[in-house]
Amino acid sequence: MTTIRLDDRLLALRGQVREWGADFRTLGLALDRDPELIREHFDLPAVRYLSTMGIPPEYGNVPIPIAGNRFYGTLALERAIIMEELSCADVGMLVASPGPLLAGVLIDLLADEQQKDWFYGRMLESPLWTFFALTEPDRGSDAGALSTTVVPATGDKPALLSGAKRYVGNAARAQLGVVFARTSPGPLGINAVLVESPSPGFHAEALETIGLRGARISAITMQDVEIAPERFLGRHLSPSRRGMWAFVQTFNLLRPGVAAIALGIARAAHEYVITHRSALRRDERDRLDLLARRIDGARRLVHLAAAAVDARTGDGYLASAAKVRAAELAHDATQQACTFFGAGARLEHPVLDKLVRDARGMEFIEGTGNMQKLNLFQGLFTGKLDRDDPFRTAPLAG
Amino acid sequence: MTTLAHTDQWSRCHRAARTDGVAPAVTELAVAVLPGLLPCGPAGHAIVSEEIAAGTSRVWADGVTVDRSACAETALGEIDLPGGPVLLQRHRAPGGVNGFAPAQRAAWTLGLVWLRLGLSEELRETAMRYLNGRRTGNSTLLQQQMVKSTVADGLIEHLEVRAVLTGIGPGELPDTVLNHLHAQLTQADRALVKLLGASGYLAGGPGQVARVSELLAEAYCRPEEWL
Numbered sequence: 001m002t003t004i005r006l007d008d009r010l011l012a013l014r015g016q017v018r019e020w021g022a023d024f025r026t027l028g029l030a031l032d033r034d035p036e037l038i039r040e041h042f043d044l045p046a047v048r049y050l051s052t053m054g055i056p057p058e059y060g061n062v063p064i065p066i067a068g069n070r071f072y073g074t075l076a077l078e079r080a081i082i083m084e085e086l087s088c089a090d091v092g093m094l095v096a097s098p099g100p101l102l103a104g105v106l107i108d109l110l111a112d113e114q115q116k117d118w119f120y121g122r123m124l125e126s127p128l129w130t131f132f133a134l135t136e137p138d139r140g141s142d143a144g145a146l147s148t149t150v151v152p153a154t155g156d157k158p159a160l161l162s163g164a165k166r167y168v169g170n171a172a173r174a175q176l177g178v179v180f181a182r183t184s185p186g187p188l189g190i191n192a193v194l195v196e197s198p199s200p201g202f203h204a205e206a207l208e209t210i211g212l213r214g215a216r217i218s219a220i221t222m223q224d225v226e227i228a229p230e231r232f233l234g235r236h237l238s239p240s241r242r243g244m245w246a247f248v249q250t251f252n253l254l255r256p257g258v259a260a261i262a263l264g265i266a267r268a269a270h271e272y273v274i275t276h277r278s279a280l281r282r283d284e285r286d287r288l289d290l291l292a293r294r295i296d297g298a299r300r301l302v303h304l305a306a307a308a309v310d311a312r313t314g315d316g317y318l319a320s321a322a323k324v325r326a327a328e329l330a331h332d333a334t335q336q337a338c339t340f341f342g343a344g345a346r347l348e349h350p351v352l353d354k355l356v357r358d359a360r361g362m363e364f365i366e367g368t369g370n371m372q373k374l375n376l377f378q379g380l381f382t383g384k385l386d387r388d389d390p391f392r393t394a395p396l397a398g
Numbered sequence: 399m400t401t402l403a404h405t406d407q408w409s410r411c412h413r414a415a416r417t418d419g420v421a422p423a424v425t426e427l428a429v430a431v432l433p434g435l436l437p438c439g440p441a442g443h444a445i446v447s448e449e450i451a452a453g454t455s456r457v458w459a460d461g462v463t464v465d466r467s468a469c470a471e472t473a474l475g476e477i478d479l480p481g482g483p484v485l486l487q488r489h490r491a492p493g494g495v496n497g498f499a500p501a502q503r504a505a506w507t508l509g510l511v512w513l514r515l516g517l518s519e520e521l522r523e524t525a526m527r528y529l530n531g532r533r534t535g536n537s538t539l540l541q542q543q544m545v546k547s548t549v550a551d552g553l554i555e556h557l558e559v560r561a562v563l564t565g566i567g568p569g570e571l572p573d574t575v576l577n578h579l580h581a582q583l584t585q586a587d588r589a590l591v592k593l594l595g596a597s598g599y600l601a602g603g604p605g606q607v608a609r610v611s612e613l614l615a616e617a618y619c620r621p622e623e624w625l
């Protein structure tokens with residue numbers, strides 16, 4: 001399977017990460033049974049790479065060179081390539097790995113110099129898990145209506161954070177993360193604060209999930225957690241630039257990567273059939289070819305969507321299209337793969353069963369299909385997505 | 399022809415699936431149509447309640463009955479669900495066993511569609527309750543038009559499956575039709591589970607029920623290429 005228009009640099013990146021993925025594939029099923037197994041594998045090259053991915057060079061990140069280049073993972077297109085390969089190898093290992101990922105993108109967008117020094121500095125010291133807590137028990141898709149509060153400091157009393165979050169990746173084992181909370185009603189009242197764990201009043205507990213078990217999604221409760229003034233992200237920015245705006249931009253930047261993860265799962269299903277089935281009948285070959293074409297098509301869209309947000313952070317509309325498409329493809333591909341292995345395929349092939357379970361989670365991460373479709377429509381309706389030249393801003397298309 | 403006894407059996411199993419969960423419904427169906435037997439699919443897979451797993455000494459392998467002791471038995475897992483866990487097993491029957499009983503197989507395979515229909519209908523109800531309890535702006539999620547459309551799509555599948563099943567007795571629908579009904583239910587479940595948001599992704603909840611429902615179809619249906 002090839003992706004056209006990736007330059008030699010990016011092709012080398014893809015080749016190297018694909019090679020690293022071999023370890024992930026070997027460990028996938030064991031990690032699915034015990035998500036804490038990742039602690040024993042911090043020395044794998046892919047885990048090491050992910051543990052600092054997204055940290056800009058000026059903060060001291062020195063990732064290992066690949067074909068003479070260093071990839072800092074600060075670009076959505078680089079991340080899309082990395083995510084597809086590692087997800088295709090094993091998505092559980094990918095989402096279990098420590099690193100700045102979601103929180104890191106927000107930090108890059110929002111934090112002041114001192115906050116960046118502190119956050120990136122800690123990430124470079126040793127592999128740490130981070131979390132990005134937006135979703136609440138009663139508010140998922142409608143995240144703007146979140147109700148966690150951070151009561152600002154008064155006199156000698158520190159700011160206090162209280163509320164609950166749910167389904168937050170890796171929160172139960174993370175050492176630091178960001179929590180979205182409001183200081184006042186309305187969209188401008190939303191702030192992101194940095195929180196360390198353990199902290200008095202902060203509690204996170206892992207939830208058992210059907211798939212993506214490596215993500216250790218967690219329920220968080222916070223009761224009067226003290227937040228120092230320097231932990232308010234974007235305190236140097238206007239309120240309109242640090243609350244809702246910030247998580248929308250963060251999601252725009254991350255969405256192509258999420259789509260790439262889904263794509264990787266679809267590809268893993270396709271490759272599983274090719275590896276484990278011999279002598280395909282004609283109709284089976286046709287079905288498999290069709291699947292390969294769908295995977296290639298979705299990849300083109302993912303890469304263009306990534307190039308678009310790299311060019312302009314506000315351009316997350318293509319990424320919504322890519323995410324819906326890839327999440328559905330992951331679902332279809334994994335389900336279809338089962339039909340190549342006769343009765344009780346999933347009971348006989350634990351890897352297939354895991355792929356099906358993992359694929360289901362892709363619908364929800366970073367916004368459901370409905371929310372992505374509404375966003376895409378909005379882009380079209382308002383003209384922000386160019387009707388005549390939708391890839392205009394994506395340099396890849398040139 | 400449909401006998402009253404059969405209609406009663408299906409409706410009991412259908413109701414158990416809706417109100418009690420997977421394991422009680424499987425028990426209900428197995429006790430009714432395969433008494434004393436441990437139901438296995440064409441490749442020897444079983445997805446059964448603890449009660450059936452513990453209380454059967456003979457294995458029913460997609461139509462033929464053999465002593466359980468003659469089979470190679472492998473535990474493949476256990477899944478916790480509302481209404482009790484289900485056990486996943488493989489029973490490899492020795493070759494050359496005779497005595498295929500088509501009537502039993504016809505009753506089991508038809509009952510299984512009713513069972514999965516019940517599970518899927520209950521998923522729809524659960525999703526509606528969940529969505530009615532969540533707000534966006536001044537309204538509930540259930541009142542969003544995209545959501546209503548998905549619920550209606552699920553309902554249409556349920557109505558069609560039920561229309562095809564209604565008044566039908568064992569053996570009246572060929573396996574290809576039964577497989578198609580299973581595919582429709584899988585499709586409906588897939589869309590309905592999405593409506594539960596991430597709550598549908600938690601182990602032990604309604605999303606897990608939908609997964610096991612799909613596994614039931616996969617374990618007990620004959621693949622298309624065999625038909």
Ligand SMILES: Cc1cc2nc3c(=O)[nH]c(=O)nc-3n(C[C@H](O)[C@H](O)[C@H](O)COP(=O)(O)OP(=O)(O)OC[C@H]3O[C@@H](n4cnc5c(N)ncnc54)[C@H](O)[C@@H]3O)c2cc1C
Pocket residue numbers: 102131132133134135138139140141142166167168169212215217361364365366367368369370371532534539542543544545592593594595596597599
């Ligand atoms: C594996 C995994 C990892 C996750 N990681 C994180 C994380 O790290 N941090 C974090 O904060 N969250 C995380 N989440 C949560 C995720 O962001 C939410 O699940 C998602 O935003 C949906 O919210 P919800 O689950 O509450 O669904 P709901 O908002 O309750 O949605 C239920 C259904 O209603 C539909 N719906 C909702 N509103 C509308 C509307 N206006 N119009 C039409 N349809 C609508 C949805 O599409 C969905 O089908 C994760 C979830 C998963 C499964």
